[in-house]
Amino acid sequence: MPEVVTKILLEFLSLSKNLLVLFVGISFLISFIQAYVPFEKLEKWMGGKNPLLGNLAGAILGFITPFCSCSTIPLLVTMLNRNIPFQAAMTYLFTSPLLDPWILALMAYIYGVKVTIIYTVATFIFSMLIGWYLDKNNYKEQVKNVIVKGALPEQDQARRKDIILNLKESIKETVDLIRSVLVYVLIGAFIGAIIKEAVPTNFLTFISDQNQWWVIPLAAIIGVPLYIRLSTMMPIAQALLVNGFPLAPTMALLIGGAGASLPELIMLKSIFRKKLVGAFVVSVFLMAxxxxxxxxIFEL
Known part of the structure; x- marks a missing residue:
């Protein structure tokens, strides 16, 4: 028992450190470069007359900004502050941690082109459908007052002209954001450490012997609370496949684990009301x- 507690504490410290370092770095980078990004043009593109084009833009943005599930939040906050259409913002929230060009190349090498194509098309389309559904059903009303105040265009112009000013403002905004989510990150990291160290490894072996039609949603449920980056999940998934774990539930576990995590859910709770947080969890589960x-089906 003491050994398990030690492992949980060590995992908690490691996870907390990695999360905070990553979150600080991403938050500062986004805050710094947002002064140079022409958000007015981006808003016009995403908020044009064609909502499908705006939704597609959100999916593409997620593809070119491959963050882990927690690191999507700083840019999501910026998008909400900048009045980017809710549909596009939600689509970005789902695609960013799941679609990474480097990971897709690695996936093609390990699992083959067919698996990679199915994965890419499925996550891309499901993300757009979820973004559309959440927007269609007015889930935008479930967004709380966003953590960081959106900058005015005049402020952006001043920061573009003065790099020192931009650095100072970026540091200030990063500190404010970290203060508002620090408790949530630590709580989520602690829960994630308990789950990672407490779940017996022979549980997955037992599951692999069962009927896949009910194993797949179970694998998705197991994956959702775990904090797993795709780059971390890839060798884990490969090990599962080598040990005889079926491909379909492995991919459900991968998508569930990379698409959501307890630290992310706890941080999302600081900007979303319970109904939208619940919808997010259900959406990731259904996608996985x-x-x-x-x-x-393709394997059959």
Whole structure:
């Protein structure tokens, strides 16, 4: 028992450190470069007359900003502050941690081109559908007052002209953001450490012997609370496949683990009301489950 407690504490310290370092770095970088990004043009593109084009833009933005599930939040906050259409922002929230060009190349090398294509198309389309559904059902009303105040265009112009001013403002905004989410990050890291160290490894072996049609949603449920980056999950998934764990539930576990995490959910709770947080969890679960079934059908 003391050994398990030690492992949990060590995992908590490691996870907390990695999360905070990553979150600080991403937050500062986004705060710094946002002064140079023409958000007015981006808003016009995403908020044009064609909502499908705006939704597609959100999916593409997630593809070119491959963050882990926690690191998507700083840019999501910026998008909400800048009045980027809710549909596009939500689509970005789902695609960013799941679609990474480098990871897709690695996936093609490990699992083959067919698996990679199915994964890419499934996550891309499901993310757009979820973004559309959340917007269509007025989930935008479930967004709380956003953590960081959006900068005015005049402030952006001043920061563009003075790099020292931009550095100072970026540091200030990063500190404010970290203060507002620090408790949530630590709580989520502690819960994540408990789950990682307490779940018995032979549990997955037992699951692999069962019928895949009910194993797939179970794998998605297991994956959702875990804090797993795709780059971390890839060798884990490979090890599962080598040990005889089926492909379909493995991919459901991968999508569930990379698409959401307890630290992310706890941080999202600081900007979303319970109804939207719940919808996010259900959406990731459904995406992971249906994608798993898609892999099963193609495998059959």
């Amino acid at each position: 489950t249906f994608s798993g079934y898609l892999f099963l």
